[in-house]
Amino acid sequence: MNVRPTFPASAPAPAPPARALRQSMAWIHAWLGLLAGWILFAMFLTGTASYFRPEITQWMQPELRASAVPAEQAAQAAIGHLQATTPDDQQWFIYLPDDRTGVTRVFARAKPNPEKPPARRPELKLDPATGQPLEARDTRGGEHFYRFHFQLQIPHPWGRWLAGVCAMFMLAAIVSGVITHKRIFVDFFTLRWSKGQRSWLDAHNASAVLALPFHAMITYTGLITLVAMYMPWPIKANFDKPDTFTTAAYGAPAEAKASGRPAPLLPVTPMIEAAARQWNGDRPRTIVIRNPNDAAATVTLLRATAGRLNARPDSITFSGATGQQLSRSPSPGPAIAAAGVMLALHLGHFAGPALRWVYFFMGLTGAAMVGTGLVLWVVKRRKPNAKPFFGLRLVERLNIGVIACLPTGMAAYLLANRLIPADLPGRAELEVKAMFWTWFGLAVVSLVRPARRAWIETLGLAAVAFAALPAVNALTTDRGLIASLRAGDGLFAAFDLAMLAIAALCGLAALKASAKPKPPERRAAHAGQPAAPVSKPAKARENADAL
Amino acid sequence: MNNDRSAKQAAAWPGVARMTARAVTALFGGYAAAAALASLLARLLPIAPAEASAWGMILSFLVFAGLALWAFHERRLALVAAAIWGSALVAGAAVVLMGARA
Numbered sequence: 001m002n003v004r005p006t007f008p009a010s011a012p013a014p015a016p017p018a019r020a021l022r023q024s025m026a027w028i029h030a031w032l033g034l035l036a037g038w039i040l041f042a043m044f045l046t047g048t049a050s051y052f053r054p055e056i057t058q059w060m061q062p063e064l065r066a067s068a069v070p071a072e073q074a075a076q077a078a079i080g081h082l083q084a085t086t087p088d089d090q091q092w093f094i095y096l097p098d099d100r101t102g103v104t105r106v107f108a109r110a111k112p113n114p115e116k117p118p119a120r121r122p123e124l125k126l127d128p129a130t131g132q133p134l135e136a137r138d139t140r141g142g143e144h145f146y147r148f149h150f151q152l153q154i155p156h157p158w159g160r161w162l163a164g165v166c167a168m169f170m171l172a173a174i175v176s177g178v179i180t181h182k183r184i185f186v187d188f189f190t191l192r193w194s195k196g197q198r199s200w201l202d203a204h205n206a207s208a209v210l211a212l213p214f215h216a217m218i219t220y221t222g223l224i225t226l227v228a229m230y231m232p233w234p235i236k237a238n239f240d241k242p243d244t245f246t247t248a249a250y251g252a253p254a255e256a257k258a259s260g261r262p263a264p265l266l267p268v269t270p271m272i273e274a275a276a277r278q279w280n281g282d283r284p285r286t287i288v289i290r291n292p293n294d295a296a297a298t299v300t301l302l303r304a305t306a307g308r309l310n311a312r313p314d315s316i317t318f319s320g321a322t323g324q325q326l327s328r329s330p331s332p333g334p335a336i337a338a339a340g341v342m343l344a345l346h347l348g349h350f351a352g353p354a355l356r357w358v359y360f361f362m363g364l365t366g367a368a369m370v371g372t373g374l375v376l377w378v379v380k381r382r383k384p385n386a387k388p389f390f391g392l393r394l395v396e397r398l399n400i401g402v403i404a405c406l407p408t409g410m411a412a413y414l415l416a417n418r419l420i421p422a423d424l425p426g427r428a429e430l431e432v433k434a435m436f437w438t439w440f441g442l443a444v445v446s447l448v449r450p451a452r453r454a455w456i457e458t459l460g461l462a463a464v465a466f467a468a469l470p471a472v473n474a475l476t477t478d479r480g481l482i483a484s485l486r487a488g489d490g491l492f493a494a495f496d497l498a499m500l501a502i503a504a505l506c507g508l509a510a511l512k513a514s515a516k517p518k519p520p521e522r523r524a525a526h527a528g529q530p531a532a533p534v535s536k537p538a539k540a541r542e543n544a545d546a547l
Numbered sequence: 548m549n550n551d552r553s554a555k556q557a558a559a560w561p562g563v564a565r566m567t568a569r570a571v572t573a574l575f576g577g578y579a580a581a582a583a584l585a586s587l588l589a590r591l592l593p594i595a596p597a598e599a600s601a602w603g604m605i606l607s608f609l610v611f612a613g614l615a616l617w618a619f620h621e622r623r624l625a626l627v628a629a630a631i632w633g634s635a636l637v638a639g640a641a642v643v644l645m646g647a648r649a
Contacts (some may be wrong), residue, residue, distance in 0.1 A: 196606030335601035
């Protein structure tokens with residue numbers, strides 16, 4: 001029950017080595033989880049939502065309706081628009097639609113002009129079929145949750161570093177947690193089929209432990225996604241210039257200078273077909289055109305990674321003037337490929353709809369694991385009939401402020417999308433502000449309520465906020481749940497139903513928090529979990545010594 | 548705060564200082580040692596430099612986690628500090644002295 005660090009070294013009884021290891025690991029596990037837990041919970045929850053990043057973006061721009069168009073047609077339509085508007089640019093980036101995005105995105109970079117630096121142009125959304133710009137409400141869409149989950153809304157590079165430190169804490173907490181809970185391997189291999197209730201119990205235990213490999217995987221691969229920032233030293237050990245490594249690992253980037261001689265840009269369709277022949281029929285996802293309409297023009301096609309277990313896209317570069325293939329990225333060695341696969345495992349782009357839902361639920365178990373760990377910390381240290389010490393109250397309040405208030409903040413972000421007028425300037429930033437003001441504001445307001453009431457009320461508010469989403473959607477757009485079901489719009493219908501399911505989950509949690517009989521005042525936090533200190537006094541004492 | 552704690556707390560400062568040293572060694576020393584050891588591995592592996600660097604980067608976090616946990620498990624702080632900061636210095640110096648391959 002100490003918050004002050006007392007190392008197990010000061011524990012009086014000398015223990016055999018195996019037990020000492022488990023003791024020190026339990027001690028460090030609690031501290032790692034306590035220090036990083038709140039940020040990790042937010043990272044898990046927003047990261048889990050990010051498995052539906054394109055779908056959230058689609059929902060947040062209800063004016064747009066996805067239309068499926070072959071890559072060749074979308075590419076040529078986008079180039080047609082760019083040729084008509086900014087033919088003399090230095091570089092065009094074209095992000096082709098897939099079955100999850102439904103719009104083409106283009107970004108054009110003007111030639112550098114030392115006298116008058118060109119203003120940075122916004123990214124445009126184009127109709128995949130016609131190449132005409134699409135008008136939709138300004139929003140950061142699913143990108144906001146995605147960015148927050150590893151940048152934490154903190155200026156670069158500090159948000160990424162903080163996320164990295166928390167991920168390292170998570171990794172160490174997983175390793176120490178596995179050592180602490182020695183039964184984990186027994187649980188893992190215990191699944192007795194066709195034994196009625198017994199099997200259900202075993203399946204329940206096994207699934208709880210089964211999520212562990214996912215948590216370990218997602219933590220390690222998360223570190224790998226930013227490894228070049230976190231751990232660049234092995235590159236520096238072998239290469240004087242980082243670019244040499246990039247070229248050796250992924251092939252030389254196309255960066256020929258403009259020749260100054262004009263030459264018409266050839267159609268990209270034959271290039272896409274030529275690439276598809278080398279990629280087992282895969283189409284490109286991204287097209288980068290350098291120096292369009294110049295004799296030195298290059299067209300680089302990056303292979304779509306959906307459906308492939310390596311998230312590092314292959315690329316092929318063609319000459320834009322002659323159509324000749326200039327270069328192709330090398331096939332990666334085992335280590336580069338391993339890193340690409342780890343990246344893919346984290347991002348989950350390769351997953352089809354069913355596997356994506358598995359990812360989503362696994363991610364939720366991650367948030368649940370962190371959340372229950374934080375609640376457990378409080379429950380274990382609370383003594384009946386004793387005034388809670390300062391650290392205990394602090395942790396409990398932070399638990400409420402993060403676990404119960406963040407979901408409402410996320411719902412507020414989505415609600416703001418429907419309630420802020422579609423043409424209001426700066427509305428995208430207002431949506432983001434709505435999330436953080438709601439989240440932190442609610443956390444502050446909850447301080448005036450007793451802890452138990454605060455749990456019930458904030459969770460109940462989350463349920464109301466999520467349940468309001470389908471209603472507000474139906475009132476403010478013509479794409480409400482009933483209309484979506486009638487039109488066979490799977491995405492919008494599934495989104496509304498998912499919001500109702502989340503609302504039900506929050507409501508259930510609020511109900512659980514309120515169901516606890518007396519003396520509830522300071523015991524509500526653990527919502528349905530048996531009170532560990534009461535039922536297991538010996539263990540509680542051991543843990544009190546350990547921490 | 549609890550009543551029996553104040554006496555202990557007065558004597559606890561050396562303990563707090565030692566714990567701070569241990570935590571700093573685990574977090575920063577552990578990172579330095581993991582970076583140096585991963586770099587040494589990348590420099591010495593007799594395979595293509597880019598591949599060797601990638602293996603070093605992939606394995607570095609495992610080394611970091613292991614070292615950091617061990618820093619809290621081993622009771623002798625002097626041993627922890629010597630092993631972690633020492634390996635960071637030795638492996639780091641070796642990498643710097645050998646220089647880049649490409």
